[in-house]
Amino acid sequence: MRISGLAAATGVPVATIKYYLREGLLPPGEASSATQATYDADHVARLRLIRALVDVAGLSIAAVRDVLAALGADDVFDALGRTQEQLPPRVGEDVDTTAALDLVHTLGWSTAPGSAPLRQLAVALDAAAAVDMAITPQQLEIYGRAAYEVAECDVAGVPTTSVADATRYAVLGTVLYEPVLLALRRLAHQQVSAQRFGAPRPPAHRSRSRRTPVSPPASSR
Amino acid sequence: MRISGLAAATGVPVATIKYYLREGLLPPGEASSATQATYDADHVARLRLIRALVDVAGLSIAAVRDVLAALGADDVFDALGRTQEQLPPRVGEDVDTTAALDLVHTLGWSTAPGSAPLRQLAVALDAAAAVDMAITPQQLEIYGRAAYEVAECDVAGVPTTSVADATRYAVLGTVLYEPVLLALRRLAHQQVSAQRFGAPRPPAHRSRSRRTPVSPPASSR
Numbered sequence: 104m105r106i107s108g109l110a111a112a113t114g115v116p117v118a119t120i121k122y123y124l125r126e127g128l129l130p131p132g133e134a135s136s137a138t139q140a141t142y143d144a145d146h147v148a149r150l151r152l153i154r155a156l157v158d159v160a161g162l163s164i165a166a167v168r169d170v171l172a173a174l175g176a177d178d179v180f181d182a183l184g185r186t187q188e189q190l191p192p193r194v195g196e197d198v199d200t201t202a203a204l205d206l207v208h209t210l211g212w213s214t215a216p217g218s219a220p221l222r223q224l225a226v227a228l229d230a231a232a233a234v235d236m237a238i239t240p241q242q243l244e245i246y247g248r249a250a251y252e253v254a255e256c257d258v259a260g261v262p263t264t265s266v267a268d269a270t271r272y273a274v275l276g277t278v279l280y281e282p283v284l285l286a287l288r289r290l291a292h293q294q295v296s297a298q299r300f301g302a303p304r305p306p307a308h309r310s311r312s313r314r315t316p317v318s319p320p321a322s323s324r
Numbered sequence: 325m326r327i328s329g330l331a332a333a334t335g336v337p338v339a340t341i342k343y344y345l346r347e348g349l350l351p352p353g354e355a356s357s358a359t360q361a362t363y364d365a366d367h368v369a370r371l372r373l374i375r376a377l378v379d380v381a382g383l384s385i386a387a388v389r390d391v392l393a394a395l396g397a398d399d400v401f402d403a404l405g406r407t408q409e410q411l412p413p414r415v416g417e418d419v420d421t422t423a424a425l426d427l428v429h430t431l432g433w434s435t436a437p438g439s440a441p442l443r444q445l446a447v448a449l450d451a452a453a454a455v456d457m458a459i460t461p462q463q464l465e466i467y468g469r470a471a472y473e474v475a476e477c478d479v480a481g482v483p484t485t486s487v488a489d490a491t492r493y494a495v496l497g498t499v500l501y502e503p504v505l506l507a508l509r510r511l512a513h514q515q516v517s518a519q520r521f522g523a524p525r526p527p528a529h530r531s532r533s534r535r536t537p538v539s540p541p542a543s544s545r
Contacts, residue, residue, distance in 0.1 A: 152455045159413045159451035161382060180517065187510050192380045192503055212515040220510035227503035230380040234373045236496045238504060245477040246501070247508050249470035254512030256466040258520055275457045277513065280467070282413055282448035283459060284509070285502050287468050289408050289441035291475030292498065294433040296401065299479055 109142045160278045182270040188219040198222040210247040330363045381499045403491040408440040415443040431468040
């Protein structure tokens with residue numbers, strides 16, 4: 104198919120496809136004349152993947168490039184590490200991870216002092232604490248347990264058919280299932296709040312008093 | 325303090341502070357002359373909050389503006405809904421949420437068909453499925469259970485001192501604890517993988533064979 108067909112098949116505008124071609128995210132099509140190229144099903148699949156990484160995972164173009172490169176790694180854990188390095192919050196190498204490492208040890212886990220997710224955890228904990236929202240040790244234990252249950256489920260799903268399959272699953276499962284987990288947490292907030300504080304009332308009846316400690320859910324907003 | 329003092333106290337460059345002032349994220353200082361203004365501890369706190377929302381939660385300036393506005397809501401659930409609407413993945417109103425709503429019902433939860441987290445879930449599930457990484461019902465049950473445990477812990481922590489306190493906790497806990505949960509999941513991936521596939525070997529000894537089904541962790545990268 105021509106570039107217009109690729110656009111039609113994926114819903115991605117031609118200008119955006121050309122941008123991805125220039126940036127090297129999408130391999131060039133097969134030249135059919137001096138000014139035309141043809142594209143195939145692999146281009147459609149790659150383009151869908153780029154859009155998932157940009158639109159849903161929220162990665163920058165530079166991060167997408169690195170994540171796509173990680174798909175070609177010949178070692179699953181190398182691919183996983185390279186992918187984790189590209190995920191938000193983006194952190195430098197010089198983050199103090201002492202407190203975060205203590206926490207990881209409290210959970211009974213181990214990690215390298217400079218690993219990307221440890222630095223990401225340190226930055227996230229510091230940011231919450233800086234606005235008087237420090238997460239408590241009790242909360243962290245529950246968060247850690249929940250994260251572990253999810254990770255066990257993820258790792259159990261790693262295909263053993265080939266390194267390429269395992270790498271793809273590790274990389275894309277890391278990136279694309281994060282938004283699923285977060286959306287479920289937000290939905291669970293609605294659910295748990297409604298149970299604790301009562302069913303939502305229509306907005307017209309909503310209390311306007313600042314003295315009401317907690318008001319009913321607006322899940323129907 | 326002057327704007328230079330505000331910059332020194334927070335590590336945010338003067339040019340960035342001026343940008344936040346222009347965008348209305350930071351309230352103006354008190355004018356001390358035609359060209360000078362003074363700033364106080366509230367400005368320091370607000371600036372730290374903006375940076376947490378931008379740098380760690382990854383919100384756009386427009387999303388930060390809405391989240392800051394939600395802090396002033398006089399209803400906790402209104403604030404929560406407005407905050408959830410600003411979170412990634414950003415989704416339109418026209419997303420088909422039928423399958424996502426079925427899933428939510430399977431978990432025993434309820435939500436409005438057009439609620440923001442339901443649309444976010446629908447988009448995240450579709451993106452994974454579009455690249456042959458559809459998440460299974462079994463995985464979703466585990467993800468849902470983990471999200472629920474985290475949400476129970478979150479809601480249990482809502483302060484009952486005042487609506488303002490509860491709103492601040494709901495808004496900032498939603499936004500700022502998400503990166504904590506994700507960093508813990510990434511660390512748990514390292515931990516569970518190491519347990520399942522063996523302790524990490526140094527990179528120099530790492531297998532280069534494409535035939536090895538799964539290779540050891542690179543958590544020390």
